[in-house]
Structure formats: structure tokens, C-alpha cells
Amino acid sequence: MVVQRFLKMGTARSRIREQFEYGMAQAAIVGKENVYDFSIGNPSVPTPEAVADTVRELLKMDPIALHGYTPAGGCAEAREAIAADLCKRTGDHIRPENIFFTCGAAPAIIAVCRALAVENAEVILLAPYFAEYPVYTSANGLKPVVVPADTRDFQLHADQVEPYITPNTQAVIVNSPNNPSGVVYSVETLKALAEVLTRKSEEIGHPIYILSDEPYRELVYDGLDAAYVPAIYPNTVICYSYSKSLSMPGERIGYVCVPNCAADSADLYAAVAGAARTLGHVCAPSLMQRVVSYDTSLRPDMAAYDRNRLRLYMELTELGFRCVKPRGAFYMLMEAPDGDSLGFSERGKEFNILMVPADGFGCPGFVRLCTCVSYDMILRSLPAFHKLAKSYGL
Amino acid sequence: MVVQRFLKMGTARSRIREQFEYGMAQAAIVGKENVYDFSIGNPSVPTPEAVADTVRELLKMDPIALHGYTPAGGCAEAREAIAADLCKRTGDHIRPENIFFTCGAAPAIIAVCRALAVENAEVILLAPYFAEYPVYTSANGLKPVVVPADTRDFQLHADQVEPYITPNTQAVIVNSPNNPSGVVYSVETLKALAEVLTRKSEEIGHPIYILSDEPYRELVYDGLDAAYVPAIYPNTVICYSYSKSLSMPGERIGYVCVPNCAADSADLYAAVAGAARTLGHVCAPSLMQRVVSYDTSLRPDMAAYDRNRLRLYMELTELGFRCVKPRGAFYMLMEAPDGDSLGFSERGKEFNILMVPADGFGCPGFVRLCTCVSYDMILRSLPAFHKLAKSYGL
Numbered sequence: 193m194v195v196q197r198f199l200k201m202g203t204a205r206s207r208i209r210e211q212f213e214y215g216m217a218q219a220a221i222v223g224k225e226n227v228y229d230f231s232i233g234n235p236s237v238p239t240p241e242a243v244a245d246t247v248r249e250l251l252k253m254d255p256i257a258l259h260g261y262t263p264a265g266g267c268a269e270a271r272e273a274i275a276a277d278l279c280k281r282t283g284d285h286i287r288p289e290n291i292f293f294t295c296g297a298a299p300a301i302i303a304v305c306r307a308l309a310v311e312n313a314e315v316i317l318l319a320p321y322f323a324e325y326p327v328y329t330s331a332n333g334l335k336p337v338v339v340p341a342d343t344r345d346f347q348l349h350a351d352q353v354e355p356y357i358t359p360n361t362q363a364v365i366v367n368s369p370n371n372p373s374g375v376v377y378s379v380e381t382l383k384a385l386a387e388v389l390t391r392k393s394e395e396i397g398h399p400i401y402i403l404s405d406e407p408y409r410e411l412v413y414d415g416l417d418a419a420y421v422p423a424i425y426p427n428t429v430i431c432y433s434y435s436k437s438l439s440m441p442g443e444r445i446g447y448v449c450v451p452n453c454a455a456d457s458a459d460l461y462a463a464v465a466g467a468a469r470t471l472g473h474v475c476a477p478s479l480m481q482r483v484v485s486y487d488t489s490l491r492p493d494m495a496a497y498d499r500n501r502l503r504l505y506m507e508l509t510e511l512g513f514r515c516v517k518p519r520g521a522f523y524m525l526m527e528a529p530d531g532d533s534l535g536f537s538e539r540g541k542e543f544n545i546l547m548v549p550a551d552g553f554g555c556p557g558f559v560r561l562c563t564c565v566s567y568d569m570i571l572r573s574l575p576a577f578h579k580l581a582k583s584y585g586l
Numbered sequence: 587m588v589v590q591r592f593l594k595m596g597t598a599r600s601r602i603r604e605q606f607e608y609g610m611a612q613a614a615i616v617g618k619e620n621v622y623d624f625s626i627g628n629p630s631v632p633t634p635e636a637v638a639d640t641v642r643e644l645l646k647m648d649p650i651a652l653h654g655y656t657p658a659g660g661c662a663e664a665r666e667a668i669a670a671d672l673c674k675r676t677g678d679h680i681r682p683e684n685i686f687f688t689c690g691a692a693p694a695i696i697a698v699c700r701a702l703a704v705e706n707a708e709v710i711l712l713a714p715y716f717a718e719y720p721v722y723t724s725a726n727g728l729k730p731v732v733v734p735a736d737t738r739d740f741q742l743h744a745d746q747v748e749p750y751i752t753p754n755t756q757a758v759i760v761n762s763p764n765n766p767s768g769v770v771y772s773v774e775t776l777k778a779l780a781e782v783l784t785r786k787s788e789e790i791g792h793p794i795y796i797l798s799d800e801p802y803r804e805l806v807y808d809g810l811d812a813a814y815v816p817a818i819y820p821n822t823v824i825c826y827s828y829s830k831s832l833s834m835p836g837e838r839i840g841y842v843c844v845p846n847c848a849a850d851s852a853d854l855y856a857a858v859a860g861a862a863r864t865l866g867h868v869c870a871p872s873l874m875q876r877v878v879s880y881d882t883s884l885r886p887d888m889a890a891y892d893r894n895r896l897r898l899y900m901e902l903t904e905l906g907f908r909c910v911k912p913r914g915a916f917y918m919l920m921e922a923p924d925g926d927s928l929g930f931s932e933r934g935k936e937f938n939i940l941m942v943p944a945d946g947f948g949c950p951g952f953v954r955l956c957t958c959v960s961y962d963m964i965l966r967s968l969p970a971f972h973k974l975a976k977s978y979g980l
Contacts (some may be wrong), residue, residue, distance in 0.1 A: 239652075440654075468594075
């Protein structure tokens with residue numbers, strides 16, 4: 193007498209976790225240093241030391257204030273600090289009342305989805321997409337509608353999105369820098385999307401929101417800058433997480449930002465707050481709210497991630513694999529030489545290389561490699577990749 | 587184009603928060619020391635100092651391990667520590683795989699509700715109940731069915747529950763020590779409930795679970811002990827929170843425990859995990875998972891809460907008010923002398939006494955007083971209560 197689809201969700205081992213656990217088992221047999229695990233997106237750059245210093249400093253506060261309930265949206269000082277930082281960085285006028293702290297990006301996205309889940313509501317996912325989006329949306333009243341990936345460049349092509357818009361479309365989830373492709377959507381492509389969404393919103397008689405999922409916002413390379421989406425399309429809601437930017441994914445701290453420029457901004461913010469209540473949100477972890485508000489200028493050690501991505505991309509393309517060059521985040525897509533991503537991932541295991549088939553990310557024919565690993569492991573893995581390439585006749 | 591009921595939930599000021607904010611405004615006029623705020627259930631006993639020591643100690647760990655993702659159910663060591671502590675305290679055989687860490691009790695309760703939300707599912711709420719239960723259940727696929735309070739003793743009377751059980755009943759939420767009444771259900775009443783639920787489960791052909799919501803488990807007085815419900819009724823799922831026992835409600839750390847004795851235990855655990863995924867649960871805050879697992883033997887300074895409850899109960903009953911003597915938690919119900927709880931609460935404000943009408947807790951005719959306040963405020967409030975009593979001719 194339990195809900196069968198939740199039972200399935202709870203027992204179905206994700207491919208990512210399966211690979212990870214296989215890797216641990218294999219490590220016990222062949223030695224940890226001989227397993228090349230590119231499956232899990234756990235930040236490998238340590239949490240900045242300033243975070244521990246801030247925690248130590250905060251522990252001097254009155255513990256009842258430090259560990260007590262905050263308002264649902266977050267403690268006033270923390271929201272002020274985040275809003276001020278966003279103003280400084282974007283030039284927009286973000287105010288504390290636009291910020292709603294959450295337990296990471298996942299419940300942030302779900303609260304926005306629930307808030308928009310009117311009858312028959314649809315949400316557009318742009319493949320390749322984060323593998324949990326279908327769960328987050330379909331289990332919370334929104335029908336996910338998938339725009340297939342353009343595997344030529346993995347960019348966002350507005351003309352390819354347009355046919356999927358219906359009168360029920362409430363939102364498009366945009367995730368740039370992208371998991372799993374590492375692609376950063378250009379300002380031009382976002383402008384084109386904005387043009388389409390503006391036109392279609394008028395046509396269908398209600399706003400179509402962009403839900404901008406930005407956990408990798410600070411992780412961009414080549415001097416690029418992730419676009420500030422509300423400046424391009426006002427009807428944007430931002431979901432942010434500190435998991436990657438401060439290397440603390442376990443602490444579950446992030447926020448929703450509903451800027452004033454978004455249509456029905458105040459109502460949408462209130463509906464997000466109401467929806468969050470129905471998810472069991474009381475407040476985001478109070479200590480971490482303060483930590484991130486003290487440390488708004490901290491950034492991860494991008495040099496390490498950058499070196500990883502460049503080296504891996506260079507080596508694998510030189511071996512004859514087709515890879516999508518990452519410009520952000522810490523993932524890279526690699527095409528299965530024979531188009532069979534599951535077989536490719538299985539073949540990799542023969543050489544103790546763990547890669548996740550990107551089918552679950554809406555991108556069959558590719559595997560995802562996490563580049564947030566140790567540089568040393570990349571170097572050690574090269575002979576194995578060489579053998580893998582050979583096995584495909586590359 | 588947002589969901590109207592979520593919009594309402596997000597904008598409707600709760601009576602508790604309304605009182606709280608009125609209190610702050612009033613404090614600015616008459617002085618903080620002349621406002622007697624009994625509205626908010628924020629622990630007033632400081633977080634044990636050992637918590638800060640544990641955090642400082644943990645900060646010496648590898649930050650990637652400390653702040654990294656844990657498995658969805660929690661990190662292995664923390665689950666082991668919690669399971670071992672439960673074994674020691676209850677004599678039951680709780681294992682790490684029975685524990686699923688959550689961001690506090692609220693998402694724990696909701697995950698269990700969602701897991702049980704088959705078509706037409708109903709859940710029984712025993713008035714007086716925590717005011718958020720109707721939201722948690724109705725917004726997650728369960729129809730709440732309320733058993734009215736027995737205002738003679740506020741105990742649980744199994745014979746009064748029985749008529750509300752239907753073939754769709756999936757669970758009964760039991761909250762003892764109780765918010766808002768402070769009543770602790772006796773073992774006898776729980777045994778009687780177990781007898782009824784066992785019989786009715788057989789009759790309707792599927793188990794009816796007890797969802798035992800236990801954030802106040804450690805807060806009992808008079809040498810009482812909160813019953814370990816699975817020992818009385820095997821089909822029990824426990825939802826626990828460290829908010830009150832460690833005075834850190836803002837940190838959002840708690841767990842679901844599905845003991846092996848519960849029917850379909852493994853399936854139910856998996857369905858809870860799957861349902862949690864749909865709420866955006868990735869893991870509970872990782873630092874706090876470790877903190878609570880190191881500090882399993884810590885208890886709050888009960889002497890302060892005990893003194894508060896005894897003094898307030900004594901003074902108010904001596905003034906002629908009818909109060910329900912709390913045996914646990916840190917709340918007390920007081921009857922409106924003329925039966926009008928909203929009027930009573932408004933009248934209280936004239937004397938700068940802030941009390942929450944218990945209507946939202948399914949208990950009209952009463953107001954709730956939080957006794958987790960400073961003893962000094964209780965003493966200062968007594969002349970005001972005297973005037974309040976006089977105004978009712980007591």
C-alpha cells in the first residue's frame with residue numbers, strides 16, 4: 193500500500209550511483225589507484241578555508257540566534273548580503289524580498305515548479321538536461337516536454353524550442369553552464385530564446401518563465417561570463433546553489449531569486465513560499481545562511497578545474513574520440529564511437545574507466561565524464577583510454 | 587498563472603507570526619520588557635555548548651568529506667550512531683538502513699505521507715494537532731480526517747478514533763508529547779489505539795500505520811518517559827527532529843526511522859526515499875548529520891522548561907483560568923473563559939499578553955501559550971494576567 197512510482201524511484205539505483213559503487217568494489221580488487229572514476233559530480237576542489245574561519249567566528253554568536261528558526265525566506269541580514277552582492281555583480285536592483293533561501297537548488301527548482309503547476313501545465317526541458325528534472329517536474333504537477341539536443345554544438349537554438357511551446361507552457365528550464373555538456377549558452381542564443389518566448393507569451397496570453405538553474409554560474413572558463421538571464425529576458429526566476437561554488441554540496445544551501453522585473457513577481461514569490469511550505473520547508477539551514485552571506489566574494493579554485501578539462505579534452509580528442517569542449521561546469525560529453533552509449537560505458541569498465549551513459553540526461557549516444565577529479569587520476573587514466581580507443585579501432 | 591492555493595499559503599500570515607510581529611511593533615511603543623510574548627515555540631534554552639565544540643572538532647576534517655554529498659539517507663557513520671543510540675534506549679533492533687536523515691521533521695512527515703498517498707488515501711489527525719499537518723497532508727495527496735479533541739483530558743481515546751477509520755485510512759499521526767497541548771499520551775491509551783488499529787487493519791485488508799511525530803520526545807517532566815511506539819504497535823514510522831532536543835531548529839536536521847517490525851518495512855523505506863527525491867531531498871545538511879551523531883547523549887536543560895511550566899500553570903490556574911497541565915513539550919493550552927478564543931487572544935493584547943488562538947490547531951475555545959520563554963518574562967507578565975482575569979470577572 194505504498195505509492196508504486198515512489199517505491200520505484202527509491203529502489204531504482206541511478207546509473208551514476210551504480211557506476212560509483214561498482215568503482216568502489218573494483219577498487220578493492222585492482223587497487224584504488226587503478227580505477228578511473230569519472231562518474232560522480234562531487235567537487236574535488238576543497239571548500240575555501242575562509243568557510244571554516246567564518247563558521248568558527250559565527251560560533252561565538254548567541255547560539256539561540258545562530259541555530260534558531262529564521263523567517264521562511266531566510267534571515268534578514270543574509271538576504272540583504274545576497275541581494276547586495278547580486279546588485280553589485282549584475283547591475284540589477286535585487287532586494288532582500290526577492291530572495292528566498294532554500295535547502296539547495298533542488299527544492300528551489302521544485303518550489304518554483306509547484307508554484308507554476310496550474311492545471312495541465314507544461315515545462316520545457318532542453319536536452320541535454322540534468323537527469324533529475326523529469327522527476328522534479330512530473331512528480332510536482334508539471335508535464336515535462338523535451339526539446340531534443342542539437343548534437344552539432346549543444347547550444348540552445350530558439351527555433352528548435354518554438355515548436356514545443358503550447359498554450360500550457362509555463363516555463364523553460366535553462367541550465368547554463370550546463371550539466372552534463374559543460375556548454376555555456378551564448379548571449380545571442382539567449383536573446384533569440386527571449387524573442388521567441390516574448391512573442392509566444394503574447395500569443396498564448398500568459399507569461400512563459402525562464403527557470404534559470406545556475407549552480408555552475410561561477411564555474412566558467414576561457415574568460416567567459418555566464419549571462420545574467422533576467423537582463424535578457426525579464427520573466428526569469430533564478431535558482432542558485434552554493435554546492436559547487438563553495439564546494440559544499442552536502443550543506444544544502446541555495447536560493448530562489450524572483451526579480452521585480454518578472455511578471456507578477458510578488459505573486460510568484462508568494463506562491464514559491466507557499467509551495468515550499470508544502471515541501472516541508474521551514475527555513476534553510478541557519479548556520480549556512482550566515483556562512484554564505486559572509487562569504488559572497490569567495491570563488492572556487494578554478495585553475496584546478498580548468499587544467500583538468502583542458503587536459504582531458506586534449507588527450508581524448510587526440511585519441512580520436514569526439515568530445516564536446518566544456519566552457520563551464522565540470523562535465524564533458526564524449527560520443528560513443530559506435531553510437532551505443534550503454535555499450536561504451538560497459539566497455540569502459542573493462543579498462544576500469546567509469547563513465548555515465550548520458551541517456552538519462554536526454555542525450556543517447558554520449559557518455560558524461562566528470563572533470564572534477566584529481567589531475568593525477570586523469571594522468572593515470574590515459575593508458576586505459578588509449579586501450580579503450582584501440583578497442584574501437586580508433 | 588500561479589497556483590492560487592500556494593499563493594494563499596505564501597501570503598496568509600500565520601496567526602503565530604502575526605502575534606509575533608505585533609509583539610515587536612508593540613515593544614517599540616511600550617518597551618520590550620512590557621510585552622509578554624507567549625506566541626512562538628522557539629527554544630529558549632541555549633544549544634548545548636558541546637555542539638559548538640563538536641563543530642570546531644569537525645572543522646579539522648577534510649572539508650570535502652565534511653561538506654560533501656552524503657548518500658540520500660545519510661552518511662554511514664551518522665546512521666550507525668543514531669541506530670546504536672536507538673537500540674540502547676529502546677531495546678529494539680534498529681539498524682542504519684532503517685534511518686533516513688531529513689532536513690528536519692517537516693519533510694520527514696511529508697515524505698512518509700507522500701509514500702502512503704495511494705489513490706483516495708486518508709490520514710487521521712488527532713486534535714489538537716500541529717497546525718501545519720493539514721498543509722503537509724492535503725498538499726501531498728492525503729485527505730486529512732480530523733478526530734475532535736476530547737477537551738476533558740486531551741488524551742487519546744481509541745474508541746473516539748475508530749469511527750473515523752475507513753478502508754482508505756493509511757495512517758494516524760500521533761504527536762506525543764503534543765504540540766499544542768503538552769499532553770503525553772499514556773502507554774494505556776496507545777495500547778488501546780494499537781488494538782483498534784490492528785483490528786481495523788485486518789478488517790480493511792491493509793496496514794494502517796502510526797506516523798509518530800516525535801520532536802518533543804526528550805522533553806518530558808514529572809519523571810515520565812515518552813513511550814517507544816513501535817514496541818506497542820509494530821506498524822509505526824518515527825519522524826524525529828533535533829530542533830527542540832538540541833535547541834537548533836534552524837539547522838533542519840532530523841530523520842525518518844522505519845523499523846523492521848513495520849509491515850512492508852523495506853518497501854516503505856524505499857518509497858520514503860523515492861518520495862523525498864520528489865521533494866528535492868538530496869541529503870540532510872552534512873555537517874549537522876555528523877554533529878547529531880556525535881552528540882546522541884545530549885539533552886536540553888529541562889530544569890528551566892520545567893520551572894516555567896509549573897510556575898505559569900500554578901499562577902494562571904490560581905487566577906481562575908482553566909489550563910491543561912503540560913507533562914511534556916513546552917506548550918500549555920488555556921481555555922477562553924467565555925469560550926471565544928479569538929476574543930480572548932485579542933483581549934490579551936490589550937494587556938500586552940500575546941497568545942495564539944488554538945483554532946488552527948483544531949482546538950477552538952482555547953489559546954496556546956509557549957512556555958519556552960524566559961522565567962523573568964513569566965514573572966513580569968503576572969500582573970498583566972491578573973488584569974486579564976479581572977476583565978473576565980474571574
